[in-house]
Amino acid sequence: MQEFFGLKVTGKPDAETLKIMKRPRCGVPDVSSFTITEGNPKWNKKNLTYSIENYTPDLAWEDVDDAVRKAFKVWSDVSPLTFTKITKGEADIKISFNYGDHYDNSPFDGPNGILAHAFQPGPGIGGDAHFDEEEKWTKDHTNYNLYHVAAHEFGHSLGLGHSSDIGALMYPSYGFSDLNNIQLSQDDIDGIQFIYGPSNNPDQPTGSRTPQACDKKLTFDAITTVRGEKIFFKDRFYLRKSPYEPEAEVNLISVFWPSLPNGIEAAHEVREKDIIRFFKDDKFWVATAQNVFPGYPRDIYRTFGFPRTVKKIDATVSEEYTGKTYFFVGKNYWRYDERKRSMDAGYPKPIINDFPGIGSKVDAVVNDNDFFYFFRGTRQYKFDLQAKRVIAVMKTNSWFNCGAY
Ligand code: E1S
Ligand code: CA
Ligand code: ZN
Ligand code: ZN
Secondary structure, eight states: OTTTTOOOSSOOHHHHHHHHSSOOOSOOOOOOOOBBBBTTOOOOEEEEEEEOOOTTTSSSSSHHHHHHHHHHHHHHSSSSSSSEEEEESSSSSEEEEEOOOSSOOOOOSSSSSSEEEEOOOTTTTOOOOEEETTSSOBSSSOOOOOEEEEEHHHHHHHHHHOOOOOOOOTSSSSOOOOOOSOOOOOHHHHHHHHOOOOOSSSSOOBBBOOOOOTTTTTTSSSSEEEETTTEEEETTEEEETTTTTTEEEEEHHHHHTSSSOOSEEEEEEEGGGTTEEEETTTTEEESSSSOTTOOOOHHHHHHHHHOOOOOOSSSEEEEOOOOOEEETTTTTEEEEEETOOOOOOOOOEHHHHHHHSSSSSSSEEEEEETTTEEEETTTTOOOOOOTTTEEEEEGGGGOOOOOOO
């Protein structure tokens, strides 16, 4: 364990080791976590300097300055560290754009592959961050966004290694994030604070937590089927469960559907049209298993005929055989006819009239054979559509193989 965390391997429970062992685990097996650079090298001061040695021609100077400043801010927001740009004297962290072999025994490799690298804290080259000049550096979603890559590299400059948390900035591969506002995972924050201590900010910043299938407290924002699999949405993540795979796959929503927002509130699949619809606030998106169609989001009023009083959908599900789509909104539900493309008459109706036992206001609903599965908090209600009653109450994560957890 000491070796894994880059501590001196003594086999004894010294202070540093105990600190790691005491890290909260929330009853969840700690499958994902940050690492620190072997030997735990760190800066022995809180106020660090940086310099930009040269500029890429891909971007305007001020865009490079901006990307670098914002990338440092990601870390200064969650730690006691500060970063100041200097133009005279030797900075702690020197930033440069380099071609191929640039004489540090780690040559760049042309477009793609290695994007950048950074050295662990220390004197001289220590902390420095080099960016492959043969990449196309951008300030948008095209590859590669300098702000995002720089924020990752500066994690290394400060002593962090890679994390196995797929939502972490220190995850080893380039990912998607909010364009102008990187979302740190709690794991990144735990990592930097393990090395440098908490932020001086009176309200401690928190990061996003990657959902874990077997977390007993897990709740969902939305669930839909997609071609025989089930996709469970949570914040900026989804968990995908195929009936043929024992484990659920966890990933960022943006990896599958880059133009969808985080925090999807409801979703359903219309099998006969081979589409999925996603809902958030009074907007919806239409997608296939691979792409979001252009022209979305649109508002829910004109397409589905909701009154303006409906501001968001709690949960939705579509029935293949009847072509009916259900929308759950607070205590009521609506029924839409996919073939007539209109809301059925007589709606909304109270949920309790036709779905007794599931309570009012649901988080998510998904269909499987002749059953609707309603989710509220950590509970799940299996509703028999023929018998019109709840036939089982389960934990939300019953779809995942959680064994004894
Ligand atoms: C990817 N990796 C990269 O260039 C090793 N392929 C150096 C290193 O050998 O820094 O790991 C290689 C660097 C990179 C990794 C993750 C850049 C992001 C994660 C999440 S961006 C929102 C984001 C990320 C960016 C070198
Ligand atoms: Ca490269
Ligand atoms: Zn280098
Ligand atoms: Zn890295």
